Each structure stands twice: as structure tokens, then as C-alpha cells.
Amino acid sequence: MRGCSSRAKLAHGRDTAVCMTxxxxxxxxxxxxxxxxxxxxxxxxxxxxxxxxxxxxxNVGQYRRECVKIYKSFxxxxxxxxxxxxxxxxxxxxxxxxxxxxxxxxxGQVAVFDATNTTRERRDTIIxxxxxxxxxxxxxxxxxxxxxxxxxxIVQVKLGSPDYTNCNTEEAAEDFMKRIKCxxxxxxxxxxxxxxxxxxxxxxxxxxxxxxxRVLDHIQSRIVYYLMNIHITPRSIxxxxxxxxxxxxxxxxxxxxxxxxxxxxxxxxLSQFLQTQGISDLKVWTSQMKRTIQTAESLSVPYEQWKVLxxxxxxxxxxxxxxxxQDHFPxxxxxxxxxxxxxxxxxxxxxxxxxxxxxxxxxxxxxxxxVLVICHQAVMRCLxxxxxxxxxxxxxxxxxxxxxxLKLTPVxxxxxxxxxxxxxxxxxxxxxxxxxxxxxxxxxxxHTHPQEDGSVWPDMAFSPRAFSSTGCTVQASAFLLTHGVNxxxxxxxxxxxxxx
Amino acid sequence: MEFPQLEYLRRRRCDSAxxxxxxxxxxxxxxxxxxxxxxxxxxxxxxxxxxxxxxxxxxxxxxxxxxxxxxxxxxxxxxxxxxxxxxxxxxNVGQYRREAVKIYKNFEFFKPDNEEAMKIRxxxxxxxxxxxxxxxxxxxGQVAVFDATNTTRERRAIILxxxxxxxxxxxxxxxxxxxxxxxxxxxxxxxxxxxxxxxxxxxxxxxDFSRRIECYRASYMPMDDEExxxxxxxxxxxxxxxxxxxRVQDHIQSRIVYYLMNIHVTPRSIxxxxxxxxxxxxxxxxxxxxxxxxxxxxxxxALATFIRGQNIRELKVWTSHMKRTIQTAEALGVQYEQWKALxxxxxxxxxxxxxxxxQENFPxxxxxxxxxxxxxxxxxxxxxxxxxxxxxxxxxxxxxxxxVLVVCHQAIFRCLxxxxxxxxxxxxxxxxxxxxxxLKLTPVxxxxxxxxxxxxxxxxxxxxxxxxxxxxxHTFIIIxxx
Numbered sequence: 001m002r003g004c005s006s007r008a009k010l011a012h013g014r015d016t017a018v019c020m021t022x023x024x025x026x027x028x029x030x031x032x033x034x035x036x037x038x039x040x041x042x043x044x045x046x047x048x049x050x051x052x053x054x055x056x057x058x059n060v061g062q063y064r065r066e067c068v069k070i071y072k073s074f075x076x077x078x079x080x081x082x083x084x085x086x087x088x089x090x091x092x093x094x095x096x097x098x099x100x101x102x103x104x105x106x107x108g109q110v111a112v113f114d115a116t117n118t119t120r121e122r123r124d125t126i127i128x129x130x131x132x133x134x135x136x137x138x139x140x141x142x143x144x145x146x147x148x149x150x151x152x153x154i155v156q157v158k159l160g161s162p163d164y165t166n167c168n169t170e171e172a173a174e175d176f177m178k179r180i181k182c183x184x185x186x187x188x189x190x191x192x193x194x195x196x197x198x199x200x201x202x203x204x205x206x207x208x209x210x211x212x213x214r215v216l217d218h219i220q221s222r223i224v225y226y227l228m229n230i231h232i233t234p235r236s237i238x239x240x241x242x243x244x245x246x247x248x249x250x251x252x253x254x255x256x257x258x259x260x261x262x263x264x265x266x267x268x269x270l271s272q273f274l275q276t277q278g279i280s281d282l283k284v285w286t287s288q289m290k291r292t293i294q295t296a297e298s299l300s301v302p303y304e305q306w307k308v309l310x311x312x313x314x315x316x317x318x319x320x321x322x323x324x325x326q327d328h329f330p331x332x333x334x335x336x337x338x339x340x341x342x343x344x345x346x347x348x349x350x351x352x353x354x355x356x357x358x359x360x361x362x363x364x365x366x367x368x369x370x371v372l373v374i375c376h377q378a379v380m381r382c383l384x385x386x387x388x389x390x391x392x393x394x395x396x397x398x399x400x401x402x403x404x405x406l407k408l409t410p411v412x413x414x415x416x417x418x419x420x421x422x423x424x425x426x427x428x429x430x431x432x433x434x435x436x437x438x439x440x441x442x443x444x445x446x447h448t449h450p451q452e453d454g455s456v457w458p459d460m461a462f463s464p465r466a467f468s469s470t471g472c473t474v475q476a477s478a479f480l481l482t483h484g485v486n487x488x489x490x491x492x493x494x495x496x497x498x499x500x
Numbered sequence: 501m502e503f504p505q506l507e508y509l510r511r512r513r514c515d516s517a518x519x520x521x522x523x524x525x526x527x528x529x530x531x532x533x534x535x536x537x538x539x540x541x542x543x544x545x546x547x548x549x550x551x552x553x554x555x556x557x558x559x560x561x562x563x564x565x566x567x568x569x570x571x572x573x574x575x576x577x578x579x580x581x582x583x584x585x586x587x588x589x590x591x592n593v594g595q596y597r598r599e600a601v602k603i604y605k606n607f608e609f610f611k612p613d614n615e616e617a618m619k620i621r622x623x624x625x626x627x628x629x630x631x632x633x634x635x636x637x638x639x640x641g642q643v644a645v646f647d648a649t650n651t652t653r654e655r656r657a658i659i660l661x662x663x664x665x666x667x668x669x670x671x672x673x674x675x676x677x678x679x680x681x682x683x684x685x686x687x688x689x690x691x692x693x694x695x696x697x698x699x700x701x702x703x704x705x706x707x708d709f710s711r712r713i714e715c716y717r718a719s720y721m722p723m724d725d726e727e728x729x730x731x732x733x734x735x736x737x738x739x740x741x742x743x744x745x746x747r748v749q750d751h752i753q754s755r756i757v758y759y760l761m762n763i764h765v766t767p768r769s770i771x772x773x774x775x776x777x778x779x780x781x782x783x784x785x786x787x788x789x790x791x792x793x794x795x796x797x798x799x800x801x802a803l804a805t806f807i808r809g810q811n812i813r814e815l816k817v818w819t820s821h822m823k824r825t826i827q828t829a830e831a832l833g834v835q836y837e838q839w840k841a842l843x844x845x846x847x848x849x850x851x852x853x854x855x856x857x858x859q860e861n862f863p864x865x866x867x868x869x870x871x872x873x874x875x876x877x878x879x880x881x882x883x884x885x886x887x888x889x890x891x892x893x894x895x896x897x898x899x900x901x902x903x904v905l906v907v908c909h910q911a912i913f914r915c916l917x918x919x920x921x922x923x924x925x926x927x928x929x930x931x932x933x934x935x936x937x938x939l940k941l942t943p944v945x946x947x948x949x950x951x952x953x954x955x956x957x958x959x960x961x962x963x964x965x966x967x968x969x970x971x972x973x974h975t976f977i978i979i980x981x982x
């Protein structure tokens with residue numbers, strides 16, 4: 001259960017880093033078509049990547065579409081269609097091969113194998129594959145018999161699928177229902193008794209009920225918690241920053257100043273805007289900093305203060321202007337531009353730290369319905385990156401201007417974004433990604449401090465992760481504690497593998 | 501909840517007209533929370549570091565045959581909820597029965613045809629429900645854990661209607677287990693020591709208790725997928741091998757489910773230690789990120805020897821991101837994990853000052869801290885209450901793990917210890933956690949055995965006793981707006 005097999009260690013090909021505790025995990029979806037498997041796969045992948053666990057989904061349907069260029073009809077899926085079965089089996093194998101590549105060579109930690117996997121036979125094949133490669137398997141089954149939910153699924157995601165581009169709505173719906181029928185007869189749901197040795201969660205009726213069996217480790221426990229908190233009730237999330245603050249106007253970062261007159265104006269406009277939106281039961285959240293609270297006060301509704309929504313702590317650079325930081329801490333300034341996501345201010349935080357502290361906010365946002373979050377630039381970037389599936393490299397450069405509300409509405413597999421500027425002028429606090437000119441290595445050398453006892457202590461801001469005496473890189477972040485992700489400052493090794 | 505009673509606000513002169521324009525914000529001195537200065541709406545403001553998600557009070561109702569771990573779960577859950585700041589209390593109906601029927605004779609009391617006893621047992625359940633209502637309405641409780649067998653649908657229906665009348669939410673926690681070994685182990689650990697069996701020998705007690713279980717078995721109606729589909733519940737099978745979760749209604753139920761799915765009963769020990777004595781410790785300064793003093797380094801080596809001597813199976817070692825804990829762990833020569841959440845409390849503007857300097861430069865802050873050390877937040881820093889919030893994922897992972905050594909800091913140690921030893925918020929900041937001492941915590945029965953090992957290396961004492969507070973808690977303090 002704990003500790004990697006030595007085979008997996010060698011397969012990772014890292015000579016100094018050690019996979020701390022867990023082997024890679026293969027999440028396998030199970031369920032008839034239109035049960036939300038792809039929805040769950042994509043959402044879960046997005047969440048895991050956001051908290052720092054490199055994850056990728058592998059949709060077997062995609063492989064099939066590449067193989068069989070043109071989709072004719074449901075007949076392809078008939079259980080007696082030998083030709084079709086062969087192709088589908090090949091596609092599954094191809095996908096599994098790519099999974100192996102991703103988890104053993106490309107630095108992946110979790111792979112989500114998105115297919116119907118409705119027969120025990122197919123699942124056994126996957127289990128064997130995982131055993132051979134030292135992967136853990138966790139099944140996620142979605143069971144649903146509510147015809148309304150299934151219909152809504154079909155409307156939202158199937159009708160627009162590449163399979164049905166040339167059909168009209170009725171034709172497509174009819175064909176798809178027949179497709180589902182092809183699977184129904186051979187469907188063997190995960191069984192409490194027959195599958196008691198497997199690790200799985202069965203989601204019934206879109207989250208009314210769950211059966212959870214044999215959760216083996218931390219990541220599976222987090223996945224279960226996440227899956228049990230998401231819902232599909234339509235709703236919108238509004239994100240905005242506080243109104244323009246005094247320190248904003250002075251070009252200073254951080255601090256805890258109040259709003260300027262223009263900032264207060266924004267508060268008023270925000271209140272009017274929300275009234276026009278006619279939102280039922282809106283929850284309003286702020287940080288514990290004066291500027292967000294002042295903004296919320298204009299709304300004249302109850303609001304909740306979250307300390308974890310506070311702006312990124314700039315440590316020794318608090319309340320300084322970027323020019324002053326460049327003057328007093330030129331190395332820090334340069335380092336930040338090198339890797340703005342992981343860079344931690346001295347005695348402060350990094351964007352990576354922010355993501356970790358924002359995780360409970362995301363979890364609660366998933367549980368809630370209509371919410372307005374009044375926060376800060378760095379915080380808003382982190383939240384936005386979660387909803388819009390932005391990578392760590394993009395996150396710190398997302399544009400989140402003052403006096404603009406982003407309305408996020410989940411739709412199909414993603415999120416519709418509407419950007420509404422409330423027409424109140426404000427300073428621009430956005431810094432573009434700069435051209436980077438200095439080598440990382442030179443900085444690293446300049447940045448280590450020789451200690452009195454002759455040992456060398458890396459500067460905390462640059463390399464927050466120390467090295468243990470056994471020469472292994474040690475995990476720094478709680479989220480990564482079981483995932484053996486190598487975090488040596490190597491610019492080639494991105495934590496988020498490039499998306500397909 | 502806890503917030504309004506401890507706050508002081510300066511009443512400023514103001515325009516008599518209450519305008520709907522921007523009201524001036526003031527930062528409360530103790531919690532450092534920004535609030536509008538109009539006091540009457542203060543009660544609506546939630547001031548802790550976490551939003552409070554409980555609206556209606558929640559009753560957690562245990563279900564299951566005797567010796568299925570209901571009381572174990574009840575106590576643990578109560579302890580956890582109180583630690584994260586949700587006022588929770590446990591109501592064990594067996595206790596009420598023991599008070600009503602002073603002397604327990606034998607299992608015959610529990611026979612389903614024993615009319616006399618049935619009356620008493622029902623009266624006990626009713627008394628317990630009344631106390632639940634009093635806890636919610638008069639003591640500001642948020643969660644009540646109703647610990648009894650509740651094995652019949654009839655009994656559960658009574659509880660449901662009682663709760664519905666009063667607007668309480670109900671969440672059932674059922675424990676199902678048929679593994680005879682586990683049940684025997686339960687009986688051994690907690691039943692033999694029970695007041696019911698104080699005068700019996702082990703075999704008698706076991707026999708009697710087994711027959712007691714049989715009394716319930718015939719009428720046991722487990723929560724049913726169909727019949728109970730409208731209820732909110734979690735069914736725990738075989739000590740956590742499998743769970744069935746139905747209709748989680750809200751945040752607190754979701755947290756409870758997550759917690760219950762992470763706890764286990766595998767025997768293990770948790771070792772808590774502070775870093776070795778640091779340079780700043782020697783100077784009497786708080787916070788900072790200094791390295792170990794020579795004595796601190798000696799401690800690190802002694803800790804390594806001690807740990808090796810303990811022969812612990814598969815020990816995990818956790819540290820913070822601060823130099824002194826890392827240096828301590830380095831001496832162990834094993835892999836360790838760094839958690840930023842284990843960093844010492846951030847003393848904000850008071851970082852690296854001595855207590856005397858704080859008293860000189862920030863006398864009001866110094867006084868406020870002594871008023872309510874748990875909730876007091878350093879300017880631009882944190883409070884113990886904030887610490888508990890950031891340590892919650894650590895606790896959750898500690899529950900999942902088996903043998904772990906946590907090398908941390910004084911305030912962190914206190915928070916973790918308070919969780920394991922069920923210490924309330926006002927005791928937490930004064931728990932003794934001296935340097936160079938390892939605490940070994942071993943869960944046993946319903947609690948935790950604590951063994952303390954001082955590794956014989958001298959160190960400074962960083963403990964400040966609870967001071968005698970010399971002025972009245974509700975004095976107004978004049979503070980300018982921040």
C-alpha cells in the first residue's frame with residue numbers, strides 16, 4: 001500500500017528523486033453512455049491539476065473517432081458487430097498505451113481512463129494492465145436511471161458531438177438512445193460482493209447516493225471527497241476584485257488600505273449590477289482585508305469573511321512599489337519573473353501556496369450555488385485558473401482588472417465566462433509576462449548562503465524545498481506529499497504536462 | 501457564534517443621521533476583523549477565520565448493534581468538531597440509563613419483552629432528547645451527537661419527528677460489522693472496563709454482553725436503501741472497508757462524511773516533538789527562522805537515537821518549512837515531508853521580538869493577547885484560531901496515516917495536542933510543550949495514551965503561564981481606526 005515498487009522507481013528514470021509514497025493512479029470511469037462520465041473525468045482532471053497533481057484524461061471515444069473517421073450510426077456499437085468490436089478493443093489498447101507512457105515517462109501522476117467499461121471482462125483487462133505496470137486503480141461508476149437527467153445530458157453534450165454534426169436534433173437523439181441500448185444488455189455494474197476487493201465509488205442519481213469501497217490512499221480519499229461535493233444544479237459564480245484602493249493608486253502592492261472614491265463608486269455600481277442580475281439566494285464572500293469588506297458593505301447584504309481569501313502575502317515586499325522592489329531586492333525581482341507561480345516572497349507566499357490555501361474555497365464553491373466572491377488580484381487569478389483550466393505557467397498572468405466582474409456559468413464540459421466592466425475608471429495593476437534574460441543557474445549560485453558550519457543553505461525564497469541527507473528531493477507541499485513529484489528547480493520539467 | 505461577546509468597539513462621534521452611504525470600518529482589536537462600527541448589527545458578523553456554515557442545529561444519530569463502535573465514533577467526531585470550532589456535545593443514552601438504574605444486574609434488562617425496562621429505556625432516550633434541545637437553545641450548541649443503538653425504525657421515527665418539530669437537521673451514522681474478531685476486540689477494549697461490569701470477571705462479562713447483543717439483534721432494522729431513501733445518512737461497513745452515503749444536505753454533513761471516511765482503528769502511534777532549541781530561542785525572541793543552537797543540534801541527534809530505539813514500523817516524518825525543524829529532521833537520516841501548514845504561528849509585527857519588547861512597543865496588543873490568547877491575532881499575523889484552521893488538513897492526514905513523527909513548533913504542537921487530548925480553546929494556548937521532549941500518543945479505548953520522553957538535553961523554557969488578568973473583560977478600549 002505505501003511505497004513504490006522498485007520497478008516503478010526505475011521506470012520513472014529519476015536518479016536523485018524518489019517517489020515518496022504512492023504509485024501512479026489510474027482512475028477508470030464506468031457507466032452507460034450519457035451518465036456524466038466525461039463530465040466527471042474532465043472536472044476531476046481539472047481539479048487535480050489545479051491542486052498540483054499532474055493528471056490527464058484519456059477519452060476512448062476520441063480514439064475511436066480518429067480511427068473511424070466518419071460515424072455512421074448506432075450500428076457500430078451493436079454487440080454483434082464484430083468489426084466494430086475489434087476497432088473498439090484496439091482503441092482501448094491504444095489509449096492504455098498512452099496511459100502507460102504518460103504515467104511512466106511523461107511525469108504524470110494520475111490518468112483518467114474515460115470509457116464505458118461496462119463489462120467485467122473489460123475491467124479485468126484494465127486491472128491486469130495496471131498490475132503489470134505498478135499502477136493503482138480506482139473506479140468511478142455513474143449510475144442513473146432518471147430519464148430527465150439523461151435527456152439533459154444528451155442535449156448538452158451529445159447533440160454537439162462530432163459524431164452528430166450532420167444530423168438534426170431528433171435524428172441524433174434517437175440514434176443516441178439506440179446506442180445506449182447496445183450497452184445495456186451487457187452492462188455489469190460494480191458489485192458490492194463480486195467487486196469487494198476493488199477500490200471504487202459508485203455515484204447514484206447524480207450524487208444523491210454514493211457507495212465507496214476500499215479507499216486506499218490520500219489521493220483516492222481526496223477524489224472521493226471532491227466527487228461527493230460537486231453538483232450539476234445550474235448556477236453562476238461571480239468573481240471580482242475589491243474596488244480600487246488607496247495603495248493601488250500609489251502603485252503599491254499588498255497592505256490593508258481602504259477604498260478610493262472610485263473604489264467606492266464601484267461598490268455602488270456592483271450593487272446595482274447584482275440587482276439587475278436577479279440572482280436567487282446569492283452568497284457573498286470576502287477576504288478579511290478592509291478593501292474587500294468595504295466593497296461588500298455597499299451591497300447591504302450579509303457576507304462571509306474568509307481569511308484564506310486574503311491577498312498573497314508579499315512578505316518583506318509588502319506595500320512596496322515594483323520599482324522599489326527592483327531597487328532593494330533585484331535578485332528577488334528577477335527570480336519572480338523567472339517562475340512567477342512558484343516564486344515565494346521572502347517571509348511571504350507564492351501563487352503555489354495560494355492555491356493550497358484556496359482549496360477549501362474551491363471545495364465550498366463546488367457545494368454552493370450562486371456565489372459572489374470579492375477578492376484580490378492574485379487570489380482571483382488562482383480561482384479563475386481553476387474554473388478555466390489554466391496551467392501554472394499561465395495563472396500568474398491572467399488578466400483580472402479592477403472594477404470588472406467575471407460571471408462564470410458552468411455549461412457542457414466547461415465554463416462560460418462573461419466579463420462585465422462596470423464602467424468605473426481605475427488604475428491598471430497588471431504586469432505582463434516579461435522577457436526573461438538571466439540564467440536560472442547563475443541565480444541559484446548567487447542565491448545560496450554559506451553557513452558558519454560550512455554547509456550551504458539555499459535561500460528560502462528561491463528554493464523552499466530543502467534536500468534531505470539521503471540526497472533525495474523532499475516534498476514541500478501538503479498536496480504533493482504522497483505523489484513523489486520531482487520539484488528540483490528545473491525549468492524543463494513542468495509540473496503541468498502540456499495538454500493534448 | 502463566539503465572536504460578539506469578546507469584541508470592543510470604539511464608539512465614534514457620528515452624524516446622527518444613519519445614512520446608507522459607506523459606513524466607516526473599524527478593525528476589532530482582538531480578532532483584527534474589519535466591521536462596520538454600528539454595534540447592533542455586530543451579531544450578524546462572523547468574525548473567525550473561517551465562515552461558519554451551520555445554520556440549523558444538526559443532530560447526528562448513531563445506529564447499530566452494541567459493540568459496533570458507535571461510542572468510539574461519537575466521541576471522536578465530537579472531539580474533531582469541537583476542535584475545528586463547531587460547538588458539539590455528545591449524549592450517550594447508556595449514561596442516562598446507568599443513572600436511572602443504579603445497579604446493572606444482567607442482560608435481562610435488555611430483553612425485548614421486559615416491559616419495565618422498556619419504559620425506563622424510553623424515558624432515558626426522551627430525557628436525552630430534552631437535553632439535546634436545551635443544548636441547542638440555551639447553550640448555543642451547533643451539533644449534538646445522539647449516541648444509542650437506535651436500531652428500530654420506530655425509535656428513529658421518534659427522533660426524526662422531534663427534530664423536525666424544532667427545525668433540527670438529522671444525519672444518521674450507522675455502523676455495521678459482523679466480523680467476530682473486531683467485535684471481540686471492541687468488547688475487550690471498552691466493555692470490560694464499563695461501570696456495568698465492574699464486579700464481574702472477564703468470562704462472565706463477555707457472556708453477558710454477548711447475550712445483550714442478541715437482545716437487539718431480532719428487532720434490528722438497518723437503514724434501508726429504499727425505505728430510508730429520503731433520509732441523510734452514512735452507513736459504515738466493517739470498520740471503514742465500505743461506505744454508503746445518502747443525501748448529504750450541507751457543508752457540515754459533508755465534512756463529517758469526509759472525516760469518518762478517513763479515520764481508522766489500526767494500532768499506531770503519533771510522536772510529537774518541537775524542533776531542537778534554536779538561536780532565537782536562546783535570545784528569548786519569538787518567531788523568525790533561525791537555525792539550531794549547539795544544544796538543539798544535540799537534541800536532534802538524541803532524537804535520532806530515540807526514534808531508532810523505538811523500532812517503529814514504517815515511520816513517516818513531517819516537518820514545517822522552517823529551518824529549525826528541517827535541521828532537526830536531517831539528523832534522523834530518513835526521508836521527511838515538509839508541510840507549510842506546520843510553520844509556527846505568524847507573529848506579524850512582533851516577529852523576532854522578545855516579550856519585553858512587545859510589552860514596551862505594543863502594550864495594548866500585549867494586554868489583549870492575555871485577555872484571549874486563543875482568538876487574539878497578532879497585527880499582520882495570526883491567531884491560534886487561524887492555526888487550527890490551517891492545521892486541519894494535517895489532522896486529516898494524521899488520521900489517515902499510521903506511525904508518524906511530527907517535528908514542529910510550540911503553538912502548532914499545542915494545537916495538535918489539543919486535538920488529540922480534547923482540550924478546549926481556552927486551555928489550548930497554555931498547554932505545556934517544552935523543548936527537547938517527545939510526546940508519544942497512542943490511541944486506546946476512547947482516548948489517547950500519552951507518554952512523555954525528555955531526552956536529557958537542557959534547553960531554555962519558552963512557556964508563558966496564563967497571567968492573572970487584572971481588568972474586567974468588557975472594558976472598552978479606545979483605539980483609533982486602522
